[in-house]
Amino acid sequence: MRQRLAALRGAAWRASRLPLLSTALAMAVAAVIVVASTLFAGNGFQPLLPVFAYLNLFAGAFGSGTAIVNTLVVAAPLMLGGLAVGLGFKAGLFNIGVAGQFLCGAFAAAVVGAALADAPAFVAVTAALVAGALAGAALAFIPGILKARTGAHEVVTTIMLNNAAALLLAWAVGDLVRAPGFSFARTGEIGNAALPVLLGRNLHLGIPIAVAAIFLIRWLLERTTLGFEIRSVGANPHAARYAGMRPVYLVTLTMTLSGLLAGVAGAIQLLGVIGFYASGISASVGFDSIAVALLGRSDPIGILFSALLFGAFRAGAPLMQINTDVPIEVIDIIQALIILFLAADLIVKRVFRLRDRGHAIEGLDTVTRSWGDQVAR
Amino acid sequence: MTSERAGRPTGDPPALEMRGITKRFPGTVANDAISLDVRKAEIHALLGENGAGKSTLMNILYGLVTPDEGEILIDGEPAAIRDPADAIARGIGMVHQHFMLVPVLTVAENVVLGQEITAGPFLDLEEAGRRIRALAAQLGFEVDPDAKVEALNVGQQQRVEILKALYRGARILVLDEPTAVLTPQETEEIFGVLRRLRSEGTSIVFISHKLDEVLAIADRITVIRRGKVVGTRTPAGTSAAECAELMVGRSVSLQVDRGVSKPGGAVLEIRGLRVADDRGHEKLGALDLDVRAGEIHGIAGVAGNGQDELVECIVGLRRPLDGTVRLEGRGVTGSSPRAMHGLGVAYVPADRQRVGLVLPFPVSDNLVLDRYFEPDFANGPGNILRDDPAIDANAERLVTEFDIRTPSHERPAETLSGGNQQKIVVAREFREGLRLLILDQPTRGLDVGSIEFIHRRVIAARDAGVAVLLVSAELDEVLDLSDRVSVMFRGRLVATLDAAEAQRERVGLLMAKGTAA
Numbered sequence: 001m002r003q004r005l006a007a008l009r010g011a012a013w014r015a016s017r018l019p020l021l022s023t024a025l026a027m028a029v030a031a032v033i034v035v036a037s038t039l040f041a042g043n044g045f046q047p048l049l050p051v052f053a054y055l056n057l058f059a060g061a062f063g064s065g066t067a068i069v070n071t072l073v074v075a076a077p078l079m080l081g082g083l084a085v086g087l088g089f090k091a092g093l094f095n096i097g098v099a100g101q102f103l104c105g106a107f108a109a110a111v112v113g114a115a116l117a118d119a120p121a122f123v124a125v126t127a128a129l130v131a132g133a134l135a136g137a138a139l140a141f142i143p144g145i146l147k148a149r150t151g152a153h154e155v156v157t158t159i160m161l162n163n164a165a166a167l168l169l170a171w172a173v174g175d176l177v178r179a180p181g182f183s184f185a186r187t188g189e190i191g192n193a194a195l196p197v198l199l200g201r202n203l204h205l206g207i208p209i210a211v212a213a214i215f216l217i218r219w220l221l222e223r224t225t226l227g228f229e230i231r232s233v234g235a236n237p238h239a240a241r242y243a244g245m246r247p248v249y250l251v252t253l254t255m256t257l258s259g260l261l262a263g264v265a266g267a268i269q270l271l272g273v274i275g276f277y278a279s280g281i282s283a284s285v286g287f288d289s290i291a292v293a294l295l296g297r298s299d300p301i302g303i304l305f306s307a308l309l310f311g312a313f314r315a316g317a318p319l320m321q322i323n324t325d326v327p328i329e330v331i332d333i334i335q336a337l338i339i340l341f342l343a344a345d346l347i348v349k350r351v352f353r354l355r356d357r358g359h360a361i362e363g364l365d366t367v368t369r370s371w372g373d374q375v376a377r
Numbered sequence: 378m379t380s381e382r383a384g385r386p387t388g389d390p391p392a393l394e395m396r397g398i399t400k401r402f403p404g405t406v407a408n409d410a411i412s413l414d415v416r417k418a419e420i421h422a423l424l425g426e427n428g429a430g431k432s433t434l435m436n437i438l439y440g441l442v443t444p445d446e447g448e449i450l451i452d453g454e455p456a457a458i459r460d461p462a463d464a465i466a467r468g469i470g471m472v473h474q475h476f477m478l479v480p481v482l483t484v485a486e487n488v489v490l491g492q493e494i495t496a497g498p499f500l501d502l503e504e505a506g507r508r509i510r511a512l513a514a515q516l517g518f519e520v521d522p523d524a525k526v527e528a529l530n531v532g533q534q535q536r537v538e539i540l541k542a543l544y545r546g547a548r549i550l551v552l553d554e555p556t557a558v559l560t561p562q563e564t565e566e567i568f569g570v571l572r573r574l575r576s577e578g579t580s581i582v583f584i585s586h587k588l589d590e591v592l593a594i595a596d597r598i599t600v601i602r603r604g605k606v607v608g609t610r611t612p613a614g615t616s617a618a619e620c621a622e623l624m625v626g627r628s629v630s631l632q633v634d635r636g637v638s639k640p641g642g643a644v645l646e647i648r649g650l651r652v653a654d655d656r657g658h659e660k661l662g663a664l665d666l667d668v669r670a671g672e673i674h675g676i677a678g679v680a681g682n683g684q685d686e687l688v689e690c691i692v693g694l695r696r697p698l699d700g701t702v703r704l705e706g707r708g709v710t711g712s713s714p715r716a717m718h719g720l721g722v723a724y725v726p727a728d729r730q731r732v733g734l735v736l737p738f739p740v741s742d743n744l745v746l747d748r749y750f751e752p753d754f755a756n757g758p759g760n761i762l763r764d765d766p767a768i769d770a771n772a773e774r775l776v777t778e779f780d781i782r783t784p785s786h787e788r789p790a791e792t793l794s795g796g797n798q799q800k801i802v803v804a805r806e807f808r809e810g811l812r813l814l815i816l817d818q819p820t821r822g823l824d825v826g827s828i829e830f831i832h833r834r835v836i837a838a839r840d841a842g843v844a845v846l847l848v849s850a851e852l853d854e855v856l857d858l859s860d861r862v863s864v865m866f867r868g869r870l871v872a873t874l875d876a877a878e879a880q881r882e883r884v885g886l887l888m889a890k891g892t893a894a
Binding site for chain 2: 222223224225226227228231232235236238239240241242243244
C-alpha cells in the first residue's frame with residue numbers, strides 16, 4: 001500500500017514537474033522583464049519590484065475570502081474551456097474554436113435566459129444552460145463532421161468559424177434579438193435565469209458545475225468504453241479502425257462534446273457574470289483555454305489546477321497593478337512564456353538539469369524522423 | 378577458402394576495437410562489459426536476438442549513446458566519440474535499418490547532403506554525380522545520380538545509403554539489419570557489394586539475427602545475449618544450430634515440425650475480387666482464393682503485389698470494387714472490421730506498431746483493443762463501463778501464457794521489444810472461437826525464439842481446425858509453414874501449389890516473373 005502510494009506520488013510528480021517548472025521559469029523571466037522596465041520608468045531602478053508585484057498578485061488571488069471567490073469565478077470558465085481543448089487533444093483534435101463556441105454558448109444562454117427571465121429560476125437556469133451547451137456543440141459539430149468526412153483540418157475550419165460565429169452573432173444581437181431601451185445592441189435582462197449565488201457575493205452555481213465537469217470528463221476518459229475509444233483514436237487512428245472502432249463517428253462526437261463544454265463555459269460566464277450578450281464581450285477564455293489545456297497536459301485534474309492558476313493570475317492582477325504599478329499585461333507575458341517553455345521543454349530540462357534517462361535516441365528521433373519506416377511498410 | 382576470408386591476421390591493430398563497453402538503462406544493463414574487435418577488411422557479424430544489445434552497442438559506436446564504461450579504439454588509437462560527427466570524422470559509417478534519406482531529393486543530393494560540392498555559391502551536382510557514379514562502379518553497380526530517391530526501390534535506396542557512408546570516407550561500415558526489407562535477390566546483390574567493399578579494405582559490422590545470412594557473409598561472428606558477448610565463431614567452425622543456441626541460450630528447433638494437416642471445408646471463399654489501392658489504382662484483378670479449415674494457406678510474393686490490399690479487404694478495412702467474400706458460406710463482402718471480428722476472424726497485421734497496437738497504452742489495454750466492449754470486459758448498462766479487474770486478469774493470464782516479457786502489464790506497449798510487442802498482438806488475436814486467422818508478416822523482425830514460439834502457435838491453431846491465411850515476404854517462412862502455397866504476382870494468384878510441389882526455386886521464379894517457365 002505504501003509502495004503503491006509512493007509510486008502514485010512519483011507518477012504525479014513526473015506528470016506535473018514540467019508544467020510547474022515551466023511556470024516558475026516563466027515567472028522568473030517575467031520578473032527580469034519587470035526589473036529591466038524600471039530602468040525606463042520615472043521611479044528609477046527597482047530590483048525588488050517583482051517581489052512586491054508577485055506578493056500583491058498572490059494577495060489579490062488568495063488574500064481574502066473575496067479574493068479566493070474571485071479566483072474561482074475566473075477559473076470556472078477556464079476549467080470548462082480547458083476541458084474542451086483537452087478532450088479534443090485526447091482524440092487527436094486541436095479545437096482552436098473554443099472562442100467561437102464560447103460565444104455561441106453565451107449568446108444562446110442570453111437569449112433563452114432573457115426569454116425565460118420571469119419563469120421559475122430552476123426552469124430558467126436549466127433551459128439557458130442547456131441552450132448554451134447545445135449551441136456550442138452545434139458550432140463544433142461542423143468542423144467535426146468536415147474533418148471526419150472530408151479530412152478538412154480542424155485547425156483551419158475552427159479558426160474560420162471563430163470569425164464567422166462572432167460576426168453572425170453581432171448581426172443577430174443587432175437585428176434579431178436586440179432588447180429595446182438600451183443605447184447599444186444587447187440582449188435583455190436574464191432575470192431568474194441568472195445563476196444562483198451560493199456563497200458570499202458572487203460564488204455562483206457555475207463553479208460547482210465546472211468542477212463537476214472535470215470529474216465527469218475524467219470518468220468518461222478513464223472508466224468508460226467510449227473514453228477508451230476516444231483515447232485510442234487519438235493515440236493511433238489506424239489501430240483504432242482495425243480494432244473495430246469508428247474514427248469518423250468518434251472524431252465527430254468528440255469535437256461536438258468539446259464544443260458542448262465550450263458552450264457551457266460561455267453559458268456560465270454569461271449567466272453568472274456578464275448578464276447579457278453584446279457584440280464585443282470578451283472571448284479571451286477561448287484562447288486562454290488552449291494554454292490551460294497545454295499546461296494541464298490534457299489531463300482533467302491537470303486542467304483543474306492550471307485553470308485555478310490562470311484564474312489566480314487574472315483575479316490577482318488588478319491588485320498588483322494598483323499597488324505596484326506593474327501592469328496587468330505582465331500576466332499575458334507570463335502566460336505566453338509558460339506556453340513557450342512547455343513547447344520547448346528542452347529549455348526547462350536544461351535549466352533544471354532534468355534528464356529523461358534512456359530516451360536519448362527517442363528524443364533525437366523527433367528531430368531526424370526517418371522516412372524508411374514508410375518504405376518498410 | 379576460409380583462411381583467406383578471415384581478414385588479415387597480421388600484427389596490425391584491429392580497425393576497430395571496443396573494450397569493456399557497459400551501458401545501463403533504468404532496470405536493465407543493455408551492454409555488460411562487451412568487447413569486440415573488427416579487423417581491416419573483415420566482415421564481422423553481430424548476431425543476437427532483439428533486445429540483446431546490438432543496436433545499443435552500435436549507437437555507442439556512432440556517438441548516439443554515451444557508454445557508462447569502456448573505450449573505443451580505432452586503428453589502435455583511443456577515440457572519443459561524442460556524437461555522429463565525431464564518428465564520421467573517424468571513418469565510421471552507419472546504414473540504419475530505416476533509411477535516413479530525403480525522398481524528394483535526388484540520389485546525388487542525398488549523398489552530398491551535409492558535404493556539398495560547390496562551384497562558387499552554387500551546388501555542383503554534376504561533379505557530385507560523376508564521383509557517385511565512379512564510387513558505384515567501383516562497387517559493381519550502377520546508379521542514376523539524378524533519380525529521385527522516392528522513385529527507387531528499397532534495395533536501390535539501401536545502396537544509396539551505403540554510397541552516402543562511403544562518400545563521407547567511411548572505412549568502417551555498420552549495417553543494422555540490412556536485409557530485413559530486401560527480397561532474396563536483392564539480398565544476394567547487397568552481399569556482392571559488401572564482398573567488393575571488403576576486398577577494397579573496408580571493415581564491415583553486419584548486424585543481424587538471420588543465421589543463414591550471417592553464416593554466408595561473415596568472416597567472424599560475435600554472438601550477444603542479454604547484453605553480454607557469449608562467443609565469437611567463424612562460419613567454418615560453427616553451425617546454424619550452435620549459433621541459434623548461443624543466441625537464445627537453449628537449443629531451438631530451426632525446422633518447423635508442421636505435421637499433417639487435415640483440411641476440412643472451405644472457411645474463406647473469395648471470388649472475382651477486384652480492389653483498388655489508396656490512389657485508386659487497381660491492385661487486385663479478379664482474384665479467387667479458398668482457405669480451408671485446418672489448413673495453412675500461404676501467399677508468397679514480393680511485397681507490394683497486392684497482398685496488403687487482399688488482406689485489408691478480407692478483414693473489412695478496405696472495400697472491394699467488385700467480387701465476393703464468403704465466410705463459412707455467408708456473404709461478408711464489405712463488412713466492417715467489427716462484424717468480421719464477431720464472426721471469428723482474427724488478423725495479425727504486418728505493421729504491429731502502426732496498426733496492431735496503440736503504443737502509449739498499457740499492455741493490458743492493448744490485449745483487449747478489439748474486445749473491450751464485449752461483456753467479458755465491460756459492464757454497466759449497455760456495457761459502457763470498462764471492467765478494469767477483468768482487463769487486468771486477462772492481461773495477467775495472457776502475459777504468462779504467451780511469455781510476454783514485461784515488468785508489468787501496466788507498462789506502455791512501446792517500452793517492450795519488438796518481439797514482445799508482436800506477442801501482445803498474437804496473444805490478443807489467438808482467441809477462442811476463432812474460425813479464420815489472417816497473418817500478415819507474422820514474424821518480421823523477430824528473433825529466433827519468438828519466431829519458433831509463434832510458429833508453434835500457428836500450427837496449434839490449424840490443428841484445432843482454424844483456417845489460416847499466411848502472407849509473408851519471407852519465402853522460407855511461407856514454405857516451412859504452409860500446407861498450400863499460392864504465389865501472388867501483380868495482383869493475381871499465378872499458381873497454387875501443394876506443399877510437396879512448392880520447391881523454393883519454382884516459387885522464387887513465380888514470384889519474380891509470374892511463370893515458372
